[in-house]
Amino acid sequence: MAMSISNIFLSIFTIASLVFSPVLSICDAPSPAFQIPDYDNHGPLLDFTSAKISEAIISLSQRMEYNKTSFSVDVTSQTRGLFEIHHTAKIRSSIRRGAEEINNVTNYRIASITKPFTVLALLQLDKADKLDLDAPVLNYIDELNTPQKGSLPWKDITIRALASQMAGIPRDLAQVDLVTQPDLAAQLGLPRIDKAHGPTCDSLANYTRACNATDLLSYAKTLRPIFAPNQKSSYSNINYDLLGLVIANVSGTSYEDYVTTHILQEIGMNGSSFTTPPDSVAAIPAGIEYYWPFEIGVQNPTGGLYSSSSDMSRFLRYVLSTYNAQATGVNWFNPASFSGSINTFYGMPWEMYRKRTNEIVPELVTTKPLTFITKGGGMPGYTSNIIMIPEHGLGITILVAGNGDAMSEMREIIVSELVDFAERAAAAELKAKYAGTYESTNSSITLKHSMRMACS
Numbered sequence: 001m002a003m004s005i006s007n008i009f010l011s012i013f014t015i016a017s018l019v020f021s022p023v024l025s026i027c028d029a030p031s032p033a034f035q036i037p038d039y040d041n042h043g044p045l046l047d048f049t050s051a052k053i054s055e056a057i058i059s060l061s062q063r064m065e066y067n068k069t070s071f072s073v074d075v076t077s078q079t080r081g082l083f084e085i086h087h088t089a090k091i092r093s094s095i096r097r098g099a100e101e102i103n104n105v106t107n108y109r110i111a112s113i114t115k116p117f118t119v120l121a122l123l124q125l126d127k128a129d130k131l132d133l134d135a136p137v138l139n140y141i142d143e144l145n146t147p148q149k150g151s152l153p154w155k156d157i158t159i160r161a162l163a164s165q166m167a168g169i170p171r172d173l174a175q176v177d178l179v180t181q182p183d184l185a186a187q188l189g190l191p192r193i194d195k196a197h198g199p200t201c202d203s204l205a206n207y208t209r210a211c212n213a214t215d216l217l218s219y220a221k222t223l224r225p226i227f228a229p230n231q232k233s234s235y236s237n238i239n240y241d242l243l244g245l246v247i248a249n250v251s252g253t254s255y256e257d258y259v260t261t262h263i264l265q266e267i268g269m270n271g272s273s274f275t276t277p278p279d280s281v282a283a284i285p286a287g288i289e290y291y292w293p294f295e296i297g298v299q300n301p302t303g304g305l306y307s308s309s310s311d312m313s314r315f316l317r318y319v320l321s322t323y324n325a326q327a328t329g330v331n332w333f334n335p336a337s338f339s340g341s342i343n344t345f346y347g348m349p350w351e352m353y354r355k356r357t358n359e360i361v362p363e364l365v366t367t368k369p370l371t372f373i374t375k376g377g378g379m380p381g382y383t384s385n386i387i388m389i390p391e392h393g394l395g396i397t398i399l400v401a402g403n404g405d406a407m408s409e410m411r412e413i414i415v416s417e418l419v420d421f422a423e424r425a426a427a428a429e430l431k432a433k434y435a436g437t438y439e440s441t442n443s444s445i446t447l448k449h450s451m452r453m454a455c456s
Ligand SMILES: *[C@@H]1O[C@H](CO)[C@@H](O)[C@H](O)[C@H]1NC(C)=O
Pocket: 064, 065, 066, 067, 068, 091
């Protein structure tokens, strides 16, 4: 067989890397390296850490660009809340004020953080043998078996492919996509899009009513794939809209009722709902008030939940304690595919990233990888993030109403301080529990602990 030029380069490269592999190999420290610490034993260090984070975040909130921004931060271990920080915007809406003071029960729109609830429902229903994650979606939605104008290969699109963003289905039904914002498209110099070609519900039609299952299915049946199923990942809200219909069908109740009864009530999230909460507990950003009560109908499974920081912390404690026990053969924290950048991955529906510990906190020296299991959410006026660090047994909730630029800065501050804290707490606990000299009749051994895990 003739060898193409690129094959030759490939084989030279392969040989070179075999020959030089001892030099090229990177020595990784093991992960996990410590047991999850019992944070109750580290009060002073925890107080120091929470004070440092609080000071940095409150100082950030004083900046002019955040004068209409409110937020809630809650940090939890697997067993209890560790600390929380709340901030009420300096400038409030005069049209719709919302809660007088932001606190642990203040509701935000958590938007796409609804997706983990949708997946949890699927995992429960899989465990109860009411559905099979690896069965095609058309087994559960009859309408997808009828003739379509589009060409999505429904028989090859499984529930798992939808949940892990591997279905190849376009992104949106009636929000966000440029095609649903004809005026914006025209402003950008693109040809004006005829409104008649888009969905007639939700934002395209200048919100008159929420989209329903008829709108979703008739639209889905006009779509073409962006790639074949299970080839690679691409974020799609339509995937989750469809999963909501699957849950409704196999559970015999509405999606919202299923999640409310089997998840929110089970976990004790009684301050969370799919219906708009009273203004007295609402974080409503000045200037973007209109989005607070917006019903999204059939799109609820992709982004309809309202929740508070204390309820999200309950959810994170639950997930951190059960992620590998939801359904047989499923570790909910494993990635399903690569995403665009070098160290990011998609799970169901997690957005995961891995970094070396010393890239987050240089002083810690150790190169062991840390895995962050996250989900972000965004709607006009609302930006939210949940972050779990299973190796440390920590969960972080950050909910922002107002200027979402606050999110990335807050996340950096919180994550780096917490990793520093958790690594030091874990090492101290390891030292207290195991370091020392162990003696037997004719022999002895001395164990020491070290933050640095180099290999030689
Ligand atoms: C709030 O911030 C804006 C700029 O983001 C500024 O123009 C305005 O003066 C500020 N208002 C107050 C009361 O600080």
